[in-house]
Amino acid sequence: MLFPTIEYAVLFLVAFGLAWATTNHSLAHRLILLALSWCFYAWGSPVHLPLLLSLSVSATWFARRVQGNDDPLQRKKWLFAGCAVPLIVLAVFKYAAFAVSNSSELLHYAGLEFVPPVPDIVLPIGVSFFVFHAISLVVDVYRGNVKVAVRWLDGALYLGFFPQLVAGPVVRASDFLPQLVAPPSRDRIERNRAIWLVLAGLFKKVVLASHLGILLSDPVFDSPSEFGGARVLVAIYAYAGQIYCDFSGYTDMAIGSALLLGYRFKDNFNAPYAAVSIQDFWRRWHISLSSFLRDYLFIPLGGSRCGEWRTRRNLLLTMLLGGLWHGAGWNFVLWGGLHGTAQIVHRSWSRSPRRWIQVLRGHRLWLPVAWLLTFHTVCLGWVFFRAGNFSQGLEVLQGLGRPGPAIAWQAWALVAVGVLAQVLPWRRWAPLAQDWMGRLPSPALGAATAVAVLAIDALGPIGVPPFIYFQF
Amino acid sequence: MVVALPSLERELQRPETHSSTVWQTAIALASFCVVAMLGGSLGLQNWAERGDVEGWRGALAGPAAALATATAPLRLAEPHQWLTQATAGWIAQMAAAQDSSGGHFAALAEAAEQANAAGDSPAGSQKAPAQAPDQLAGAAPVRSGPAAPAASGSDGAATGAGQPSTDSPAQSDSSPAEPAGPAPILLAGDSLMAVGLAPGLMQGTTGASEFKLLRGYRSATGLSRPDYFDWPKALDRLLTKHHPRCVVVAMGGNDAQGFRQDKKVLHFGTPAWDEAYRGRVEALLTISRKHGAPLLWLSAPKMRSSAFSTSMARLNRLVLEAIAKVKGSAYLDLNPFITDAKGEFAAYLDDAKGRPQRIRTEDGVHLTDVAGRRLAAAVDRWIRGHCLKKS
Numbered sequence: 035m036l037f038p039t040i041e042y043a044v045l046f047l048v049a050f051g052l053a054w055a056t057t058n059h060s061l062a063h064r065l066i067l068l069a070l071s072w073c074f075y076a077w078g079s080p081v082h083l084p085l086l087l088s089l090s091v092s093a094t095w096f097a098r099r100v101q102g103n104d105d106p107l108q109r110k111k112w113l114f115a116g117c118a119v120p121l122i123v124l125a126v127f128k129y130a131a132f133a134v135s136n137s138s139e140l141l142h143y144a145g146l147e148f149v150p151p152v153p154d155i156v157l158p159i160g161v162s163f164f165v166f167h168a169i170s171l172v173v174d175v176y177r178g179n180v181k182v183a184v185r186w187l188d189g190a191l192y193l194g195f196f197p198q199l200v201a202g203p204v205v206r207a208s209d210f211l212p213q214l215v216a217p218p219s220r221d222r223i224e225r226n227r228a229i230w231l232v233l234a235g236l237f238k239k240v241v242l243a244s245h246l247g248i249l250l251s252d253p254v255f256d257s258p259s260e261f262g263g264a265r266v267l268v269a270i271y272a273y274a275g276q277i278y279c280d281f282s283g284y285t286d287m288a289i290g291s292a293l294l295l296g297y298r299f300k301d302n303f304n305a306p307y308a309a310v311s312i313q314d315f316w317r318r319w320h321i322s323l324s325s326f327l328r329d330y331l332f333i334p335l336g337g338s339r340c341g342e343w344r345t346r347r348n349l350l351l352t353m354l355l356g357g358l359w360h361g362a363g364w365n366f367v368l369w370g371g372l373h374g375t376a377q378i379v380h381r382s383w384s385r386s387p388r389r390w391i392q393v394l395r396g397h398r399l400w401l402p403v404a405w406l407l408t409f410h411t412v413c414l415g416w417v418f419f420r421a422g423n424f425s426q427g428l429e430v431l432q433g434l435g436r437p438g439p440a441i442a443w444q445a446w447a448l449v450a451v452g453v454l455a456q457v458l459p460w461r462r463w464a465p466l467a468q469d470w471m472g473r474l475p476s477p478a479l480g481a482a483t484a485v486a487v488l489a490i491d492a493l494g495p496i497g498v499p500p501f502i503y504f505q506f
Numbered sequence: 507m508v509v510a511l512p513s514l515e516r517e518l519q520r521p522e523t524h525s526s527t528v529w530q531t532a533i534a535l536a537s538f539c540v541v542a543m544l545g546g547s548l549g550l551q552n553w554a555e556r557g558d559v560e561g562w563r564g565a566l567a568g569p570a571a572a573l574a575t576a577t578a579p580l581r582l583a584e585p586h587q588w589l590t591q592a593t594a595g596w597i598a599q600m601a602a603a604q605d606s607s608g609g610h611f612a613a614l615a616e617a618a619e620q621a622n623a624a625g626d627s628p629a630g631s632q633k634a635p636a637q638a639p640d641q642l643a644g645a646a647p648v649r650s651g652p653a654a655p656a657a658s659g660s661d662g663a664a665t666g667a668g669q670p671s672t673d674s675p676a677q678s679d680s681s682p683a684e685p686a687g688p689a690p691i692l693l694a695g696d697s698l699m700a701v702g703l704a705p706g707l708m709q710g711t712t713g714a715s716e717f718k719l720l721r722g723y724r725s726a727t728g729l730s731r732p733d734y735f736d737w738p739k740a741l742d743r744l745l746t747k748h749h750p751r752c753v754v755v756a757m758g759g760n761d762a763q764g765f766r767q768d769k770k771v772l773h774f775g776t777p778a779w780d781e782a783y784r785g786r787v788e789a790l791l792t793i794s795r796k797h798g799a800p801l802l803w804l805s806a807p808k809m810r811s812s813a814f815s816t817s818m819a820r821l822n823r824l825v826l827e828a829i830a831k832v833k834g835s836a837y838l839d840l841n842p843f844i845t846d847a848k849g850e851f852a853a854y855l856d857d858a859k860g861r862p863q864r865i866r867t868e869d870g871v872h873l874t875d876v877a878g879r880r881l882a883a884a885v886d887r888w889i890r891g892h893c894l895k896k897s
Contacts, residue, residue: 040550040553047535047539050531050532050535051532054528054532131853131854131864134862135854135862135863135864138861138862139861142859142861151862152853152854152862154852154853154854156810156868156870157868220527220528221525221527221528222525223525223526223527223528223530223531224525224526225525225526225530225531225534226526229534245597245600248725249597249600252700252725253721256700256701256704256705256721257704257705257708257721260721294531442600444599444600445600448600476526476530476531476533476534476537477533477534477537478537479534479537480533480534480535480536480537480538480539480540480541481537481538481540481541483534483538484537484538484539484540484541484542484545485541485545487538487542488542488545488546488585488586489586489589491546491549491586492586492587492589492590492593493589493593494593495593495597495726
């Protein structure tokens with residue numbers, strides 16, 4: 035089920051009514067949320083529901099084994115098993131076909147003409163996210179970060195809670211499970227913030243991401259050879275705006291939906307294109323994923339504690355695997371490799387003892403240059419992320435040098451709204467807007483929200499495309 | 507990779523300046539529902555009418571229509587309509603302004619604007635308030651429609667695989683003077699054409715200097731929703747403006763949905779729908795014939811979802827019936843090129859060297875460029891046989 039649909043609106047209203055009616059009956063409350071979450075997942079295509087169910091059961095089982103055991107060796111054993119099962123699920127459903135088709139390529143180059151059959155496995159929606167949740171559940175319990183007892187229903191609800199189920203944000207077990215122990219307070223709903231997030235998310239997704247994609251980026255990425263350099267550049271910027279609006283729009287709606295039900299997720303984006311270094315970018319982009327990769331991959335690999343070279347290796351490995359997490363394709367590996375390399379370069383640069391580098395970095399004009407460099411490095415990554423394969427990415431980049439007609443100001447304006455608007459001080463405006471919303475009587479607030487939703491719908495194209503992050 | 511985030515504990519302790527009670531929130535949501543239903547009543551009606559005749563969404567068509575009719579005198583739904591039209595106009599302007607590929611997109615955008623302005627359906631030019639998952643740009647829907655009879659072997663019956671045939675096109679007065687240079691061939695359709703087919707055909711025919719393929723397709727379109735995008739008008743404009751020698755069409759991925767025609771709601775899977783849809787295909791073919799451009803219709807492929815495949819087979823049958831009636835048009839069944847030895851859906855097929863290659867995108871709907879290239883020889887042959895002057 036997709037967020038900006040009437041189906042979702044109906045499901046959410048049912049969830050709102052039933053969940054708040056049962057806050058005094060914890061079991062009923064959690065059962066209702068779980069049942070509705072599974073309905074949300076199974077809507078339209080129930081074929082992968084058993085996978086979600088079985089992974090929920092196994093993750094909870096492993097977490098309970100770890101929690102109920104004092105023997106360090108036993109705990110470690112259950113931890114490994116608890117991580118291995120979801121990783122195997124991910125490997126089979128996401129990477130098996132990719133691995134088999136590539137291995138036959140490799141065998142061919144090695145002179146062996148053995149062609150294994152490529153399995154046609156349908157990628158379950160949201161598998162990358164609930165697999166991470168299954169890992170987080172076991173690891174957080176092992177690390178002692180989960181202070182409450184892991185109950186069966188809580189484990190299942192953590193993996194399956196519908197606002198974050200299919201496209202994140204990645205929520206930590208240590209953050210979510212305690213929220214299930216104490217029922218949400220009926221007198222402390224952050225209603226205005228939630229409505230603001232849902233409206234902002236809808237606008238970004240339905241209006242900005244759709245138009246940026248349909249009008250500016252899709253035509254060029256579909257056949258780059260037909261466009262001139264300026265148009266290709268606009269398409270690349272537009273895609274940067276599109277993927278931000280698409281994904282941050284989704285997570286805004288997710289956070290807003292959860293908030294209306296009394297549950298809190300952390301922010302997932304913080305004006306990523308305002309970043310002035312690639313490290314800064316990853317503090318602002320898909321924060322829940324980058325912090326997950328940091329805590330569950332980079333730090334266990336040794337982090338930055340084992341010398342410069344191992345730190346660099348760990349950075350590169352983390353970003354390569356982070357890239358591969360986005361999809362089973364070499365373009366995603368390339369994208370991860372580019373970000374990993376950029377982080378290594380930035381690390382060397384920012385720690386360099388050379389005087390001229392320190393003087394340059396201290397100059398007030400360096401900041402805009404650093405911003406430009408960061409933004410264009412990120413854009414270069416997006417080209418391969420979007421293009422599908424290396425040669426198509428190169429074709430897009432080659433198009434940058436092709437002469438072509440000038441670009442209409444409307445296109446630049448749309449790109450500016452999608453990309454640069456986040457540099458504006460939204461963070462100061464959002465509380466003002468919420469403050470204004472707080473002054474309205476409830477019926478007027480509801481009416482104003484409806485008018486805003488209808489306006490957003492009318493401003494968007496028909497047939498809003500699916501969320502980009504669904505495929506991951 | 508060092509990310510500093512405030513801990514949840516701190517988040518939870520943050521003073522809430524805007525907290526509300528559950529009742530206040532419920533009242534706001536109730537008010538939201540009432541206003542959204544009144545202000546979007548036409549869109550709601552449109553959305554319900556596109557649902558399956560047996561599904562819950564289709565079952566809401568009656569109540570939604572009643573609501574739209576009852577509230578029509580209040581004219582509450584009109585602002586949404588105005589804004590929708592203004593947006594369509596703006597999109598057309600944008601597309602025309604930023605177009606740099608010979609105006610194809612401009613012509614397409616004009617058609618979209620025209621469709622919106624005309625308001626073909628009795629429900630006006632209203633869009634659905636929130637688009638259903640089965641109407642997706644760039645990704646044709648996976649619909650679990652009512653079981654429809656299979657195409658009963660009619661797929662490819664008109665033409666053998668790789669051997670598309672056509673009658674001679676009727677030459678009309680509107681045929682342009684032969685321009686020098688490669689003959690323009692128009693590729694039209696929805697995302698089935700845009701993803702995989704068009705890029706693959708272009709890659710597979712790059713050596714052909716006698717003709718040039720023009721991009722005239724647009725994702726998320728079809729023949730079921732002329733109120734959103736009017737293909738007959740778009741094709742007419744494209745033919746008038748660019749004088750292509752031939753047209754190659756692939757569409758239908760978004761069409762397995764109900765629509766309104768002559769003030770009647772027609773649900774997908776019913777004989778009345780079939781008749782109306784066949785008529786729409788015929789109208790499109792006739793436009794191409796009027797311009798003297800032979801048209802090759804590429805069938806909808808077998809899909810991963812068997813229900814969706816069944817729906818597509820139904821469309822293919824209707825297209826074949828329409829093609830049998832209109833001279834100058836041909837049909838090419840894609841399935842022999844992209845299905846396995848048993849004729850079933852396959853995500854991978856071996857290339858000439860026996861190595862597996864992905865021929866369908868992960869959605870189980872669209873084709874990859876590799877699949878498009880597999881078809882290129884057959885399409886090339888048809889173009890040479892029907893669109894290029896014999897020397």
